[in-house]
Amino acid sequence: MVNRDGEDRGDVTRATVNCELVWREISNYLDSEVDAGLRVEMDQHFSTCNGCAAVLEGTRNVVRLYGDERMMEAPAGFGRRLEKRLTQSAQPRNSWFTWGSWLVPVAAMALIAGGLFLVKSPIELAQVQRNRELAAKNIPPDMTVVVTADSKIFHVAGCENIRGKEVKSLTAKQALDQGYAPCTRCLRKYLVAAGVMTDRPVVAAGLDWDVDDDDEPPGGQ
Amino acid sequence: MGSNSVVSNPEQAMTREQDLIARVQRGENDLFYELVRPYERRVYAAAFAILRNETDAEDIAQEAMLKAFANLRKFRAEAKFSTWLIQITVNEALMRRRRERTVVMEGIDDRRDDESDYAPRDFADWREIPSEALERKEVREKLAQALASLDRKYREVFVLRDMEQLNIQDTAEALGISVASVKTRLLRARLMLRDLLAGGWQQGWFSRLPFEKGTKPW
Numbered sequence: 001m002v003n004r005d006g007e008d009r010g011d012v013t014r015a016t017v018n019c020e021l022v023w024r025e026i027s028n029y030l031d032s033e034v035d036a037g038l039r040v041e042m043d044q045h046f047s048t049c050n051g052c053a054a055v056l057e058g059t060r061n062v063v064r065l066y067g068d069e070r071m072m073e074a075p076a077g078f079g080r081r082l083e084k085r086l087t088q089s090a091q092p093r094n095s096w097f098t099w100g101s102w103l104v105p106v107a108a109m110a111l112i113a114g115g116l117f118l119v120k121s122p123i124e125l126a127q128v129q130r131n132r133e134l135a136a137k138n139i140p141p142d143m144t145v146v147v148t149a150d151s152k153i154f155h156v157a158g159c160e161n162i163r164g165k166e167v168k169s170l171t172a173k174q175a176l177d178q179g180y181a182p183c184t185r186c187l188r189k190y191l192v193a194a195g196v197m198t199d200r201p202v203v204a205a206g207l208d209w210d211v212d213d214d215d216e217p218p219g220g221q
Numbered sequence: 222m223g224s225n226s227v228v229s230n231p232e233q234a235m236t237r238e239q240d241l242i243a244r245v246q247r248g249e250n251d252l253f254y255e256l257v258r259p260y261e262r263r264v265y266a267a268a269f270a271i272l273r274n275e276t277d278a279e280d281i282a283q284e285a286m287l288k289a290f291a292n293l294r295k296f297r298a299e300a301k302f303s304t305w306l307i308q309i310t311v312n313e314a315l316m317r318r319r320r321e322r323t324v325v326m327e328g329i330d331d332r333r334d335d336e337s338d339y340a341p342r343d344f345a346d347w348r349e350i351p352s353e354a355l356e357r358k359e360v361r362e363k364l365a366q367a368l369a370s371l372d373r374k375y376r377e378v379f380v381l382r383d384m385e386q387l388n389i390q391d392t393a394e395a396l397g398i399s400v401a402s403v404k405t406r407l408l409r410a411r412l413m414l415r416d417l418l419a420g421g422w423q424q425g426w427f428s429r430l431p432f433e434k435g436t437k438p439w
Contacts, residue, residue, distance in 0.1 A: 024338055025406035031389070055341045058415040061350045064381050065364060070355040072262040075275055079261050085283050086254045089290060150320055161276050
């Protein structure tokens with residue numbers, strides 16, 4: 001609790017608070033983080049100072065409006081994509097209990113064969129591998145693409161998804177060989193041609209593409 | 222994924238949440254999305270507040286959910302599930318940001334809090350703004366713009382405390398700063414937002430629909 005001197009002490013000396021002290025403590029006042037004595041004095045001040053009363057009401061409005069659930073907005077389709085990813089992740093754990101330990105060598109073989117960095121579910125691995133093979137047939141192997149350090153997705157230079165990031169250039173073949181997957185935004189036409197994605201327009205800053213695509217890196221990040 | 226039962230009572234919702242946590246911990250993994258669905262927008266908002274990039278925020282929000290899924294067995298009931306989820310998200314987002322060299326310099330400056338007191342600039346008489354105003358996209362956008370205009374250190378504290386509803390201590394722990402810094406930054410964030418929005422209030426854009434041609438929101 002804060003007293004009128006702005007210190008966290010129990011010994012409160014009574015005196016009339018001024019505007020500067022009110023402004024300094026108004027946030028603590030709203031959070032009930034001032035002691036009872038200071039609160040009474042601030043209440044008295046608000047009743048006589050229109051300026052500070054206006055600051056209090058305005059600040060209270062700010063806290064209330066921003067605290068409303070409606071201020072929490074996510075891109076269109078976010079929940080759908082999240083559900084899909086979580087569902088995919090939930091499957092292998094169920095399958096594990098059902099199918100038994102033979103999945104271990106299968107997953108290990110898939111890891112080696114794909115040159116991947118992390119093990120995902122066998123279903124994901126198979127799907128990603130299929131998508132990569134399909135996409136590879138359509139993307140010119142000597143086409144120059146770029147990659148970033150924090151993702152296993154390759155892009156065409158200038159792609160919005162890598163704006164402001166440091167990139168490294170390589171050919172599409174090298175990228176695919178190294179386990180990178182094509183970006184579903186800038187390389188969309190190749191994915192559509194491969195039948196990996198549907199040809200729906202990209203909206204909401206490129207985030208609302210078809211969820212049947214696979215925008216995940218083959219081996220995670 | 223799971224059932225679609227709707228729970229409106231907060232106590233029932235809490236009981237339902239505890240039940241879902243226990244069931245997922247026992248292996249009913251397909252219920253996990255149902256467990257986190259009420260918080261998906263909050264998780265995204267926390268990630269976006271730190272990363273300021275829709276693609277990165279969505280990626281981190283998903284990563285955080287997966288991490289929560291992988292670690293749910295370690296979750297203990299004494300903690301609030303939503304707070305635990307937001308803290309994972311903030312941690313993931315901060316780690317992602319540390320890898321982005323472009324914000325390192327900003328981070329150095331962020332360690333220093335402004336020592337001087339912030340004096341309100343506008344003493345316009347605000348009445349209570351009805352929450353119905355938030356039904357209007359224009360109002361939400363103006364609020365979001367005002368928030369985006371704050372310095373990062375103020376914006377992050379404000380989002381975690383006033384939007385994500387973390388308490389002061391949890392906000393401090395999530396961001397790795399002191400409780401005193403949280404309070405200082407929160408005060409400035411609230412007063413700055415109030416000043417930014419006061420002009421719009423005086424011009425009536427909270428109550429005017431649609432905006433009159435030529436008016437400036439602030």
